[in-house]
Amino acid sequence: MNYKRSSALFEAAQKVIPGGVNSPVRAFTAVGGDPVFIERAEGAYLFDADGNKYIDYINSWGPMILGHAHKPVVDAIIEKTKMGTSFGTPTEIETKIAELAVKMVPNIDKIRFVNSGTEACMSAVRLARGYTSKEKIIKFAGCYHGHSDSFLIQAGSGAMTFGTPNSPGVTQGTAKDTLLAKYNDLKSVVELVESNSGEIACIILEPVAGNMGCIPPQNGFLEGLRRLCDENDILLIFDEVMTGFRLAPGGVQERLGVKADLVTFGKVIGGGLPVGAFAGRSGIMDYLAPIGPVYQAGTLSGNPLAMAAGLAMLTELDENRSIFESIDKKTAYLHMGMESVLKSNNVAHTINRIGSMISVHFSEQPVTDFESAAHGNNHLFKEFFRGMLDNGIYIAPSAFETWFITDALSYEDLDRTIAVVEKITRDF
Numbered sequence: 001m002n003y004k005r006s007s008a009l010f011e012a013a014q015k016v017i018p019g020g021v022n023s024p025v026r027a028f029t030a031v032g033g034d035p036v037f038i039e040r041a042e043g044a045y046l047f048d049a050d051g052n053k054y055i056d057y058i059n060s061w062g063p064m065i066l067g068h069a070h071k072p073v074v075d076a077i078i079e080k081t082k083m084g085t086s087f088g089t090p091t092e093i094e095t096k097i098a099e100l101a102v103k104m105v106p107n108i109d110k111i112r113f114v115n116s117g118t119e120a121c122m123s124a125v126r127l128a129r130g131y132t133s134k135e136k137i138i139k140f141a142g143c144y145h146g147h148s149d150s151f152l153i154q155a156g157s158g159a160m161t162f163g164t165p166n167s168p169g170v171t172q173g174t175a176k177d178t179l180l181a182k183y184n185d186l187k188s189v190v191e192l193v194e195s196n197s198g199e200i201a202c203i204i205l206e207p208v209a210g211n212m213g214c215i216p217p218q219n220g221f222l223e224g225l226r227r228l229c230d231e232n233d234i235l236l237i238f239d240e241v242m243t244g245f246r247l248a249p250g251g252v253q254e255r256l257g258v259k260a261d262l263v264t265f266g267k268v269i270g271g272g273l274p275v276g277a278f279a280g281r282s283g284i285m286d287y288l289a290p291i292g293p294v295y296q297a298g299t300l301s302g303n304p305l306a307m308a309a310g311l312a313m314l315t316e317l318d319e320n321r322s323i324f325e326s327i328d329k330k331t332a333y334l335h336m337g338m339e340s341v342l343k344s345n346n347v348a349h350t351i352n353r354i355g356s357m358i359s360v361h362f363s364e365q366p367v368t369d370f371e372s373a374a375h376g377n378n379h380l381f382k383e384f385f386r387g388m389l390d391n392g393i394y395i396a397p398s399a400f401e402t403w404f405i406t407d408a409l410s411y412e413d414l415d416r417t418i419a420v421v422e423k424i425t426r427d428f
């Protein structure tokens with residue numbers, strides 16, 4: 001494959017954009033080489049600036065669950081655009097998407113829209129602090145909740161790939177209010193709650209972790225957190241930015257049957273436009289301005305184009321619920337296929353999967369938390385990534401990312417992917 005034009009574009013970008021990228025996970029720092037610049041995308045495929053075609057397993061890091069340039073979403077955006085792109089007033093479509101989200105997701109009465117997953121998580125934590133009048137929060141090593149200060153403490157993929165688990169610029173004062181627990185280890189949470197008795201406002205987690213590879217919660221973990229929160233007046237926040245409208249119409253709350261007090265969304269809910277949201281019962285959500293004391297705002301929040309894209313996406317998912325079964329089946333097929341070729345090529349590996357989230361780890365140990373995820377063979381991953389890219393398969397340029405499966409993938413695409421995995425791991 002020829003990447004000449006991408007390399008030239010990257011060269012130019014680096015002169016005017018730090019590192020040439022507007023989000024560090026897009027750089028190829030961990031895998032070597034220049035990032036490929038994408039020109040357009042359609043269905044399950046990306047086309048880069050040199051005309052190369054790839055089967056896409058990133059899907060914009062999650063939103064494109066129905067494939068790129070999905071017609072109902074594109075049409076909705078075009079129609080809305082003709083009517084003006086932002087008014088800074090309420091619009092009817094905000095209520096429409098809110099009604100649909102409240103209908104699809106269990107256990108929420110109200111939802112507030114923002115512009116990114118980062119904003120959603122940041123605002124949910126502020127609301128939890130305001131509501132409980134407590135200051136400390138518990139997060140888990142390897143979970144990512146966006147780049148706001150309180151969360152940049154062992155924050156999974158991006159931070160992990162670049163070796164800056166605690167970013168400069170985050171003050172000691174902020175960091176001391178974020179307590180760190182171990183994923184899938186209820187005991188580590190109980191200890192923190194006991195030693196900070198009466199001070200914890202909320203526990204925030206990815207109920208299925210997706211930012212240290214895909215790590216499902218072990219039996220009883222989420223239920224244990226729910227109990228612990230109830231007993232100690234702590235709010236449980238599910239960060240469903242990745243899992244919401246992906247693992248089930250109602251996300252992990254529905255799929256695994258555990259209730260959260262606040263839920264955050266992003267990615268799929270915006271259909272590929274910049275959208276985030278946080279939601280919960282009225283009793284908590286009405287604590288927000290303008291009717292409550294907790295301030296939260298946004299000039300472009302609920303933007304009509306973003307809402308049109310999100311509404312078209314959620315409507316499709318709501319009306320065609322077999323989509324969830326279909327992507328789960330495709331992901332299982334890919335799982336079995338890769339498992340079988342890695343085994344026959346004698347490559348040490350662990351594949352984690354739940355629904356349409358899957359990750360391949362070059363390690364034989366079970367991957368259940370941040371530590372075991374960090375154990376994988378990065379050198380092998382680098383070779384794997386290169387091999388995949390050079391054979392037209394685009395996966396995330398980091399060993400700590402989940403692959404996002406889109407329903408636009410055909411079984412032919414999956415077979416082709418499995419064949420490439422077989423070919424490039426033959427001499428691993």
Ligand SMILES: *Cc1c(COP(=O)(O)O)cnc(C)c1O
Binds near residue numbers: 145
């Ligand atoms: C992507 C992600 C975020 C951050 O969302 P942005 O839109 O990138 O700000 C937060 N939490 C989780 C679980 C995510 O996967």
